Amino acid sequence: MNNSKRKEILTRLRDANPHPTTELNFSSPFELLVAVTLSAQATDVGVNKATDRLFPVANTPQAIVDLGLEGLRGYIKTIGLYNSKAQNVYKMCQILMDKHNGEVPESREALEALPGVGRKTANVVLNTAFGWPTIAVDTHIFRVSNRTKLAMGKNVDQVEQKLLKVVPAEFKVDVHHWLILHGRYTCIARKPRCGSCIIEDLCEFKDKTE
Template structure:
């Protein structure tokens, strides 16, 4: 895909949604970190249902540690892989207390050293909580980037690197929200909704649907 097409795609996505936000519900960086950690292989809707009950009770590292692993499981047991996620959230809360004065660090290196926090989770936190121009590539972004030929790559790291290279600076803070939402609601996995897509004429996917 050429530079002109990419720019037009980004401008249309921005015009359609000028201030995109994560669909995860949170009110501070720690809540966001917990929510994103819980969202691996789970839906934002499912995570929000659990955190609406959890966060009023425990939304700080100290409160999570006081709740304990078993107590935490009771709030998140509707989420897939909740046993390992409860352990990770408990352990990362301990580390934040011990090493980071109970604050979520504004550092990729520090974030990925936390239990259950990979590069994608760290990038989401840096972007949404701190406004960094990071691009967290999930399954939606990977699919949309490859299907449209906007930024092709054989794995998420290659797609992330390509997006970093081809997305102009002015779009970088918001681009991962636009692509996630586009993949979640329009460019869906099984049968993309090409007929109602605002970038259909720019997309280079060969097998468009009605």
């Protein structure tokens, strides 16, 4: 795919959704960090149901430490892998209190040192909470990037690096959300909804649906 076609794709996605954001509910960098940590192998809807109960009670590292591990488990037990996630979030809160004065660090290295936080989670937090031009490649972005040929790669790291290289600076902050939402609602895994796709004529996917 050439650069002019890429720019037109991104322009259309921007025109359709000028101010995209995550579908996870959050009101602070800490709430976002917790929500993204809980979202691994879970839906945003499922995470929101849990955090809508948790955050009014405990939405700071100190409050979750005060809640205790068992108390935290009780709020997130509807989410898959809740036992290990509760342990990670609890330990994360202890580290944030001990090393970062209870604040979420605006540093990739510091974020990735937290329990349960990998590159993808760090990218989401840096992008959505702090406005960094990072691109967290999940299954949706991986699929859309390869299917359209916007940025092809054999794994999420390759796709991330290709996107960072080919996406113009003016689109970098928001492209993460555009591609996730496009993959979640239009370019879905089993049968893409090509007939209602605003970039169908630019997409280079060979097996388009009617």
